[in-house]
Amino acid sequence: MDAALHELRHRVMDADGAHTPLRLRGAGTKDFYGERCEGTLLDMRGYSGVIDYEPSELVITARCGTSLSEVESLLAQHQQFLAFEPPAFGGDPTIGGVIAAGLSGPRRFQAGAARDFVLGAVLLCARGELLHFGGKVIKNVAGFDLSRLLCGSLGILGAITEVSLKVLPLPRLEQTLGFQMQAHDALLAFNRWAGQPLPISATAWCDGHAWVRLSGAPSALRAARQRLGGEMLEAAAAGPLWCSLRDQTHAFFSQASTLWRLSLPSTAAPIAATGTQLIEWGGALRWCASDLPAADMRALAVAAGGSALHWRGGTAGARFHSLSPAVLQIHRRLKSRFDPHGIFNPGRLIADL
Amino acid sequence: MLLPEFDVDESRWSEVSQAPTPERGLAVAAALRMLLPADCVLSRDEELRPYECDGLSVFRQQPMLVVLPRTETELRAVLRECCRLEVPVVARGAGTGLSGGAMPHAAGVVLSLARFSRILEINPAARIARVQPGVRNLAVSEAAAAYGLFYAPDPSSQIACTIGGNVAENSGGVHCLKYGLTLHNVLGLRGCTIDGEPIELGGCALDAPGLDLLALSIGSEGLLLIVTEVILKLLPKPELAQVVMASFDDVGKAGEAVAAIIATGIIPSGLEMMDRKATAAVEPFVNAGYDLGAEAILLAESDGTPDAVAEEVGAIERVLQAAGATAIAVSGSEAERLRFWSGRKNAFPAAGRISPDYYCMDGTIPRNKLGHMLKAIEQMEHQYGLKCMNVFHAGDGNLHPLILFDANRAGEWERADRFGADILELCVQLGGTITGEHGVGVEKLNSMCVQFSPAERAAFFSVKRAFDPPGLLNPGKSIPTLARCAEYGRVHVRHGQLPHPDLPRF
Numbered sequence: 001m002d003a004a005l006h007e008l009r010h011r012v013m014d015a016d017g018a019h020t021p022l023r024l025r026g027a028g029t030k031d032f033y034g035e036r037c038e039g040t041l042l043d044m045r046g047y048s049g050v051i052d053y054e055p056s057e058l059v060i061t062a063r064c065g066t067s068l069s070e071v072e073s074l075l076a077q078h079q080q081f082l083a084f085e086p087p088a089f090g091g092d093p094t095i096g097g098v099i100a101a102g103l104s105g106p107r108r109f110q111a112g113a114a115r116d117f118v119l120g121a122v123l124l125c126a127r128g129e130l131l132h133f134g135g136k137v138i139k140n141v142a143g144f145d146l147s148r149l150l151c152g153s154l155g156i157l158g159a160i161t162e163v164s165l166k167v168l169p170l171p172r173l174e175q176t177l178g179f180q181m182q183a184h185d186a187l188l189a190f191n192r193w194a195g196q197p198l199p200i201s202a203t204a205w206c207d208g209h210a211w212v213r214l215s216g217a218p219s220a221l222r223a224a225r226q227r228l229g230g231e232m233l234e235a236a237a238a239g240p241l242w243c244s245l246r247d248q249t250h251a252f253f254s255q256a257s258t259l260w261r262l263s264l265p266s267t268a269a270p271i272a273a274t275g276t277q278l279i280e281w282g283g284a285l286r287w288c289a290s291d292l293p294a295a296d297m298r299a300l301a302v303a304a305g306g307s308a309l310h311w312r313g314g315t316a317g318a319r320f321h322s323l324s325p326a327v328l329q330i331h332r333r334l335k336s337r338f339d340p341h342g343i344f345n346p347g348r349l350i351a352d353l
Numbered sequence: 354m355l356l357p358e359f360d361v362d363e364s365r366w367s368e369v370s371q372a373p374t375p376e377r378g379l380a381v382a383a384a385l386r387m388l389l390p391a392d393c394v395l396s397r398d399e400e401l402r403p404y405e406c407d408g409l410s411v412f413r414q415q416p417m418l419v420v421l422p423r424t425e426t427e428l429r430a431v432l433r434e435c436c437r438l439e440v441p442v443v444a445r446g447a448g449t450g451l452s453g454g455a456m457p458h459a460a461g462v463v464l465s466l467a468r469f470s471r472i473l474e475i476n477p478a479a480r481i482a483r484v485q486p487g488v489r490n491l492a493v494s495e496a497a498a499a500y501g502l503f504y505a506p507d508p509s510s511q512i513a514c515t516i517g518g519n520v521a522e523n524s525g526g527v528h529c530l531k532y533g534l535t536l537h538n539v540l541g542l543r544g545c546t547i548d549g550e551p552i553e554l555g556g557c558a559l560d561a562p563g564l565d566l567l568a569l570s571i572g573s574e575g576l577l578l579i580v581t582e583v584i585l586k587l588l589p590k591p592e593l594a595q596v597v598m599a600s601f602d603d604v605g606k607a608g609e610a611v612a613a614i615i616a617t618g619i620i621p622s623g624l625e626m627m628d629r630k631a632t633a634a635v636e637p638f639v640n641a642g643y644d645l646g647a648e649a650i651l652l653a654e655s656d657g658t659p660d661a662v663a664e665e666v667g668a669i670e671r672v673l674q675a676a677g678a679t680a681i682a683v684s685g686s687e688a689e690r691l692r693f694w695s696g697r698k699n700a701f702p703a704a705g706r707i708s709p710d711y712y713c714m715d716g717t718i719p720r721n722k723l724g725h726m727l728k729a730i731e732q733m734e735h736q737y738g739l740k741c742m743n744v745f746h747a748g749d750g751n752l753h754p755l756i757l758f759d760a761n762r763a764g765e766w767e768r769a770d771r772f773g774a775d776i777l778e779l780c781v782q783l784g785g786t787i788t789g790e791h792g793v794g795v796e797k798l799n800s801m802c803v804q805f806s807p808a809e810r811a812a813f814f815s816v817k818r819a820f821d822p823p824g825l826l827n828p829g830k831s832i833p834t835l836a837r838c839a840e841y842g843r844v845h846v847r848h849g850q851l852p853h854p855d856l857p858r859f
Contacts, residue, residue, distance in 0.1 A: 054719070054721065056612040056720065057719050057720055057721065058615060112537055116533065125812070131806070131809045133812075135785065136784055137719060137750050137784075137785050137789070138530070138717070139525055139529065139749045139750070139751045140786040140789060141523045141572045141786075141789065141790060141792055142793060142801065142805075143793070143804075143810075143831070144572070144576075144577075144816045145536070145571065145572055145573075146812065148565055149566075149569045151568075156564075168620065169619070169620065172618070191479070192478075194480060195477060195478070195480055195500070195589055196501070196589050197589040197590065197591050197592050197657070198589075199661075216661065217657070217660075217661040217664050219658065219660030219661050220660065220661035223658045223660060224658075263560035263561070265558055266479060267476075267478050267479045284558060285560075305557050306556070306557075307558065307560075307561065320562045321562040322562070323563045324553065326546065327552060330819050330820055331563060333818065333819035334564065334815075337818065338812070
């Protein structure tokens with residue numbers, strides 16, 4: 001067995017034996033994300049490297065500590081990419097961290113979320129065993145879909161040591177159109193366009209500006225531009241714009257107010273909160289920089305048919321939206337069975353789990 | 354080694370065919386009739402018989418009772434009562450499943466969702482459909498068509514199969530290479546756990562807090578919860594779709610053509626292959642215009658704007674020519690496109706027409722192992738003395754070998770069963786899986802022993818217990834017990850590792 005994996009296993013088995021919590025961490029680009037978590041650091045970066053990549057199979061398998069930049073540059077050599085556009089937040093996350101957090105970028109609106117691209121995962125569980133779930137093929141319904149359950153689990157069920165992800169060919173062409181419109185009109189337009197067969201791969205609105213990214217064959221983009229109008233952005237400006245939204249280096253994200261991430265039905269009306277807003281995913285993702293009390297912000301999200309996540313800044317308090325009692329009970333049972341001594345990232349996803 | 358934390362309660366797993374005492378049947382029926390009108394609880398032999406199997410008719414079991422609740426309130430009452438009386442509950446949609454997932458439990462209740470058959474809402478602005486689980490798959494696209502929208506997953510049985518069954522099996526279809534499986538097209542579920550408590554997972558928003566229990570529930574084969582409502586994603590209907598049909602004089606070449614198309618950066622909306630035996634079986638049945646002289650035919654569909662389709666079809670044709678296609682035809686009209694597909698969609702009934710019985714397999718392998726698999730299947734045909742025709746979702750490596758047999762001839766079913774198990778074992782050895790879209794059900798329990806280690810299977814039981822502590826939802830399906838695997842005697846094969854990696858592979 002690989003020495004780094006051997007080391008990880010023993011660290012986990014020792015922690016389980018001594019009932020001492022571990023804090024799983026890759027490159028630490030998402031340390032800000034989620035609830036606080038105490039525990040001895042378990043650095044996952046030592047177990048790294050791409051294990052298997054066959055471009056014609058559209059699948060890449062990598063060890064958890066492999067950096068996102070290594071994965072993305074390898075894929076780019078073969079004109080392929082991770083279509084969920086994982087955010088790097090200005091650093092270089094590990095692929096294990098990308099999947100454990102399960103966050104997706106602007107293309108999530110059209111291509112799907114991180115979990116939609118997970119085909120398989122290996123879980124290092126509390127007793128040090130390596131459990132293989134899913135696989136390296138696109139269609140696979142053998143056993144419960146545990147590899148996708150791990151996506152976004154923030155490490156509370158165990159350590160992800162390996163992932164297999166579906167990859168896609170890079171779009172032949174991408175162009176971005178800009179429009180001047182207010183939030184209300186932008187939401188109407190985004191939803192109307194999403195109901196038409198247009199090659200839209202991302203949308204965003206901020207401060208009176210709406211942007212629409214088109215991806216696909218040149219002829220399809222030509223037809224779409226005629227239909228949509230707007231001003232085409234220079235390629236030199238369009239690329240950095242979407243990167244700044246994905247990685248949150250856009251000026252909107254540097255405000256002093258508490259940053260909320262609201263996941264809502266795309267057709268929900270603009271949120272009536274104080275402060276400023278940024279809209280992504282065709283209206284399904286609303287960022288609110290606002291000093292509104294947490295309870296009020298959550299109530300607004302619930303009234304609009306979604307949930308609110310306290311993303312960054314502001315005062316202490318629960319980050320994630322609360323779960324219904326029935327759903328919470330299933331979480332508790334899963335946690336107690338997969339991690340009976342509570343060693344994996346205690347409290348990171350749910351305060352007392 | 355079994356992990357202590359994954360303690361396994363397998364007690365209800367081995368009792369699937371153990372009949373209840375007559376008194377027990379009467380007592381449960383009486384209790385349920387207190388909750389539902391008389392016509393919603395079936396208990397007579399002739400009423401129960403239609404429910405004794407699903408689409409995989411070689412596995413049959415008469416249930417103790419069948420209940421057909423009409424509302425969520427009734428359904429919750431039924432579940433609470435079954436929970437109290439410790440009666441196993443097997444959910445059932447249209448009964449078109451191909452792995453025996455809806456095969457009844459002898460001492461259990463079949464919970465038919467047939468009366469949950471309403472489309473509750475089509476919201477064109479939000480591009481969603483909210484439907485009850487008994488709604489037929491095709492009915493969703495039919496209802497959405499007025500708005501220029503459609504529901505993408507299209508299993509071959511789509512005229513009959515229900516959305517609830519699709520959710521239970523994570524069904525695919527011929528277009529999932531581009532549009533994904535049921536998993537990718539379901540935004541939310543409402544359902545009930547075994548204690549009758551309602552539960553909502555996902556919703557009209559894209560993200561939900563907590564663990565992704567929605568993903569876990571899709572494809573869970575009725576073992577975790579009973580679904581009462583589903584929120585489906587609708588997509589804009591492409592302006593145009595065209596199919597390229599290519600003939601090959603060698604199956605291996607056709608397999609390489611599939612890889613070449615993907616390598617070019619094209620993701621066709623459908624990419625299917627049929628071998629000579631399959632085209633010979635379907636052509637007299639549907640007159641699709643297939644080249645009967647070809648060893649294999651490929652169907653590749655492109656959809657989008659007319660210009661983009663023209664461009665992509667041209668590119669596909671060039672790749673196919675370079676890969677050695679002996680003939681190429683492009684559908685010139687919607688009618689012709691549907692005719693090209695008709696043979697593929699009717700492959701299963703065609704098998705039933707040329708053979709008294711057929712056994713459909715559902716393994717998935719990496720695309721580049723297709724040639725290897727086909728040669729191995731040919732060898733197995735000789736070994737077991739049975740014919741096998743092959744249709745594939747080639748784009749995603751999902752195989753449907755159809756083993757032809759006659760159940761009335763002594764020993765033929767047993768040979769077909771072993772033939773199938775060998776194919777599935779080879780799928781695992783080649784780095785694939787024993788089921789791509791039909792599910793494990795009761796059919797592939799033994800093969801699960803080959804694909805998963807004892808600790809992995811114990812983890813599945815742990816998930817089961819987290820949702821269903823008494824273990825009453827569809828017990829005996831999907832996950833094999835330790836005892837069963839010990840009895841089966843085949844060893845667990847680690848994914849993608851052949852027992853003899855040093856042997857040359859063809």
